[in-house]
Every structure is written in structure tokens, then in C-alpha cells.
Amino acid sequence: MIIYTGNPFDELRRQAAGRRVAVVTDSNVAPLLSATGYDTIVISAGEENKTLATVGEVWNRMVDLRLRRGDVVACIGGGVVTDLGGFCAATFKRGLSCINVPTTILGAVDAAVGGKTGFDFRGLKNEIGAFSMPEAVIVSDIFYATLPRRERLSGYGEMLKHALLDSPAAFARFTEMTPDEVRLDDIRRSVALKERIVAADPREGGLRRILNLGHTVGHALEELLLEKGTPESHGACVARGIVAELANSRINAGLDSTVLYAAATLVRNLYGPMPATCGDYPRLLELMARDKKNRRADLLTLVELSAPGHATVADCPLADATAMLDLAADLLS
Template sequence: MKLTMQLGKRSYDIILKRGCLANLHQFANLSHRKVFVLTDTGVPAQFAQTVLDQCQDGMIYTVPQGEGSKCLKTYGTVLQAMLEFGMTRRDVVVSVGGGVIGDLGGFCAASYMRGIDFINCPTTTLSQIDSSIGGKTGIDLGDTKNIVGAFWQPKVVLVDPDTLETLPRRHFVNGLAEAVKAGLIADPELFALFEKGNVREDIEQIIYRSLRVKKNIVEQDEREAGPRKALNFGHTIGHGIEAVKGVKGRRTNGLFHGECVALGMLPMIEDKALAKRTRAVLRSLGLPTRTGVDKKKVLAQMQHDKKSQGDSITIIKVPGLGCWRADSLPMRELPTLLGLDEE
């Protein structure tokens, strides 16, 4: 299957096919140029090697796994390695890994010599379903996520669902939250696939439909001036929860991004019956439906969120399956939204 992100001169193909990683050379120019393959210690080494085997002049650079690698220090070491490899403007960075490697590699490509080619080969459900397309790249500053970055579209995205076979179950499930999100805001048939319940069997369809939802939205609004906000469904409260209970900051039993998004979506679904169906889907997947998190702390985090504009905050609501609406909520009403009034 193939999708094309239509962004004028910055358009690119998204290839979705089992085993396609071994055929990257068919979709991208890997000859007569240096290829810097970025991966992390948690990604099976074979995947980066499969890419390297298709290059005339390539190297693999491996950073430690985890969100901690999306930092200034690692960013600096990657750029240094690119410089020492002798990379020029004609050369290319290939990310082979999850959202961390995609965001880090993309930002290195965006900033090295003011921008060189970037190819993304996502290997987690989260990155295959969501983060590998759309052009957002970046790193964290301390505990502030994605605060430094660039919009930098890849030249091609290669989604090989075979790579998911080695992914630990919790990470596999984590990424599915973004697919449930896509179904809720824009694709009832995608949501139906989750209610059907054969996720492993239907994974290619789930990835395809999720990417199609995101592609359609990004094409309308590449830089998030309007409709792209829809993709933040579940993320406003989700980010608040993630800041308090996320894995960043070396919390041992922290929640993953998708798990926080799952929790953040539920209060934003206006139709009670749909909220119930969503809770059932999340439960069947093994995603959390109750936070067990200190709501006051979440509230405090949300009040500091970079996306809050003065005394109001934009939240995305789902009035019914397949549609969404952006609301501007006065900050003073946030406690009600979080259910803090009842305490």
C-alpha cells in the first residue's frame, strides 16, 4: 500500500508493506552519497544493518534507547558524528527506530548544514501509526517535551509492519491509542476494526487508515494553524498526565505517551454511549481507563502547558464518532473538566 503526502514541493510517499525495509533502495537514492543510519540500543540491530547493506557508503550510529536521548547532549553527539563522517548537503539521514529516533534523526537532518535529506523507517506502532509522518521533529529540554525542533518533512517513509514482531507488548499496545484517536476524530470504520477485536490480524489496515487520517489533516494544515489541532485530541489532558506520571524523569513505573492519550481522550467524548464504547475498546487493548494520578498536579501542569493561550486553553472534543470540534475553554473551567469540583 502506498500513500502520498501532498505538500507541493515537499510531497513524499509513505510505503506500507511487509518486508519493505529490505527494499528501501527502490524508494530512495542510497547510492553515490553518504547515508547516516541512526538507531537506538533497543531496536534490533538487524534493522539498521538491513538498511546499511543497501548503501554504498553508509554508517550506523546507535544512541541509548529511551526518551532521554531526545536531549541536547545526544543531539550534539549525533551532529558531531555526522560531521566526522564527512557529510555534505547531498547526503542523507535515515532513522530506524521508534518516535524517539524519528524525532531526533529528523531534527539532526533539519539542522545539519541548514537541512539535508531525511528518510524515516519507523519500527514501533506509535511511529508507524502516527509520528513518522507530518514533519514534526525535535528534542526535549529537561522535562519540557518537544520544545526545540523544526518542521522538516521526510523524503520517503517506509513502514514495515514485520518489524513490529519484536516490539514488547506494552509498546505495541501504546501506539494503538493514536489509532483509536484517529478513528474517533475521523474514521468510524477504523474504530470498528477495534470493536471487531482482531488487532494483530488487522494491523496493516489499522496503520493504513490511521496514516490516511493524519495525512489528510496535515495536507490541509502543515504547520498547525488550524485543522491540525484535531490531532491533539486526547493530548491536552494527556500531556498534563504525562508530565506528572510519564516515563520521562526516570520514573520507574511511569505511563507511556499513548497510555496518557488514552486517558486524555475519555473526558473529551461528549456522546455518553460512544465514551462507553471507547472505554471498552481501550480495556480490550490493555490501555488504561483510570488514571490513579493526582488530578491537582495534572491541573497545575496544564496551567503551565506551552499550548495554553493566556487565560484560555484550546481543547478538542468529539461530539460523535468520526467528528471533532475545537473549543476554547477558560482556564478557570479546567478543574471541572478534570472532575476536580466533586472533591
């Protein structure tokens, strides 16, 4: 259940009525929650803290707070909080109820919706996790007006994916909207596409796999940049990954070049060039090969578009992946 409201904390109280609430949040959001009166578990902000060690810290606090199965865990924060906090709720005492309150656009359109929870492990994005649907997701634009531009851009990258998966009209409309113009109705439309897909395939056995557009390359790029000490946001990496996977779609699925060039121009103007060089390809390809969606070590499972709104999942030989990376790098230069 996704609830859109101007008063997220009042709505949280309504949804959790009669039950104890423990909040999982991060060090950026925690100062905003002091008046809620809930027990609060605070993790350090940032993707670099989405680790097994942090999971252990949250579990320890849950033990200290003596949480029980009838209690509710409210994950209030961005994607790291809803992913990791949701996993901790799903596994503590074999499962506590969870309510997500995303405080970023990225969290609202992606991480907080759909029941994917988890954390990074041994340098691999979301390597450990579980499907566990939240009891509710409370979306409110009171959080988004003051987001730093970096965070708005991160959410915009995921919204680009949804527009491409939706229809030619949705993609055309999206390209006319800047990150600073994103409003609650735009978020609602983006979430609605993901809701429809998740409802049809909640455990990613078929249709839901198209939501990975841009993520095989994007996750590998995100991991590479963390290793290099030059991290970029999830959405910024996914946006570049989308261009790479659209380049693959142009090569293998006949995607019209105007769609590829329109997306590449948008991404280049907002996010800049591909932050990986030819010298990074061996490590980037190694990370892509270890993506959990792949069925074989020598094949990449990629989303291919023949046109906006027409997506399929196909296997691409790892040996051929350099071509799409080269084309994407040229388009983004």
C-alpha cells in the same frame, strides 16, 4: 511519500540511490542493522533520552562522519528516533534529506508521518522542534509481529484517536479490533486519515490541530509519570488523555454518552486506571497549562468531539479542567 513494503531495506536503498546514507537508530534496534553496511548513529532507547544532550551527541557524530547536504539521514526506530533524528537532520548544515523507517506501530501511525520533529526540554514534551517533512516514510510490517505488547498498545492508543476523528463507522470497527489483531491494512487506514489532514494543513494552522485529540492531557500525564519515576508509554498516556478530552466533549460539546463510555471501557480494559490521583492535579494542570498549543496561560486548547468524525478545537478555562479529570478518573476506575 509513504511507501508500504515487505522489504524496507531494499526500499531504502532504492530511495537513497546514489547518495550516502547515515542511519540514526536506538540501542534496541541497532543490533538488527549490523548487516546494512551504513554508518550508524546509535542513541540510548527511551523517552528519557529525547533530550538536548542526545541531540548534541547526534550532531557530534554527524560532524565526525563529515555528512554533507547531499547525504541522507535514515531514521530507523520508534517515535523517539524519528522525532529526534528528524530534528537533527533538519538542522544539521541547515537541512539534510531524511527518510523515516518506523519500527513500531506508534511510529508508523504518528511520529514518522507529518513532519513534526523535536525533543523534550525542561521536562516539557517536544518543547523544541521544527516542521520538516521527510523525503519518504517506509512502512513495513516485518517489524511489528515481534513487538512487545507494551509497544503494540502504545500504537493502538494513537490509532484510537484516528478512528474517533474519522467517522462513527471507523470508531465502531476499531472497537472490535484488539491490539494483537492490528495488521498492515489497519495501519494504512489510520495513516491515510493523518495524511489527508496534514496535506490540507501541513503547519498546523487550522485543521491539523484536531490531531492533538488526547494530547494536552496525555503529554502532561506522560511528563508527570516521568517525573515520578513511573513512566508509561506515549500511547498509554494519550489513551487516558483521550478519555479525559472526550469527557470534556461530553460536558461542553454534547458528545453522546455511549461514545464516551465505549472509549472509556476500551481504555480501562487495556491500559488500566488513570495513573494520577487528585493529589497530582496541581502539577498535572501546571504541565497542561504549559502545553505549546495553548494561546493563553489561563486557557487550555482542547479538541472537542460532538460525534466521531466531527471535531473542533476550543478553549477550556484551566479552572474547569478538574471536572474532566475527575470524570475520566471515575470512568477508568
